[in-house]
Amino acid sequence: MLKCYDCSEENKVSEAVGVCIVCGKGLCMDHIKEVELPMKGGYPLPHLTLKKDLPRMMCRECIDATIGDIGCV
Known part of the structure; x- marks a missing residue:
């Protein structure tokens, strides 16, 4: 079973x-964050925007490096 990477750095063991x-690191419920990212179409439908944002799972470090606190659930 995949273990949580962030927990292992804290000398803990928990399942991802x-x-x-x-x-791509595995994360437990305490370390994973849900982020809603707006999805826009590309080729072949460049003007298509989805009616609803799609939920994505990210670690806190990647959220801070890419979008900060914007859009975090």
């Missing part, structure tokens, strides 16, 4: 429930 979409 998801993976950060940016860096």
Whole structure:
């Protein structure tokens, strides 16, 4: 079973429930964050915007490096 990367750095052991979409590390419920990112179409539908943002799972470090606190659930 995949273990939480952030917990292992704190000398703890817990099972991961998801993976950060940016860096790919496994994360437990305490370390994973849900971020709603607006999705816009590309080729072949460049002007298409989805009606609803799609939830994505990220680690706190990647959120801070990419979008900060904007959009964090």
